[in-house]
Amino acid sequence: MSDKPNAIIPARAETLGVLRLIGRGELLLMLEGDADGYGTRWTLGGQQVQPAIARYLMDGGYLAEIARSELGVRRLTLSAAGKTLRDNGLRWWASLSLREKLEVIVLG
Known part of the structure; x- marks a missing residue:
């Protein structure tokens, strides 16, 4: 799912779910x-x-700040690298069998 070799993605299924939601x-x-x-x-x-998951996405450069509220809340969306990661992740997920998907969900 990662475009970086040997990158450890935390909770891969949940990370992909976060990427999907941000992509929508x-x-x-x-909130700092x-x-x-x-x-x-x-x-x-x-x-x-x-x-x-959030730290992985922030540190990897997969998120971009689009605004900051008066209270200091940072509003983040996918960067170009984040969109690539999401697209690669969706292709990876679609390539898995049902058994493999269950293993990823249960084992991370």
Whole structure:
């Protein structure tokens, strides 16, 4: 699913679900915590996104900030690299058998 060799993607099925939602126009909201990142929260469609997934997408350059609210909430969407990752992920998912999909969902 990754365009970077040997990249470890956290919770691959859930990460792909997040990419799908952002690709459909949902915005990932980043509510910043302390300067060191502790306490930072990410939400998508009112649901919290796992920090490991959000951090993977942020650190990989797959997200781009489009706006910041008066309260400091960052509104994020897919970058060009994020769209490529999503497209590659969707092709990868479609290539899996039902058994392989279940393994990815259960085992990560």
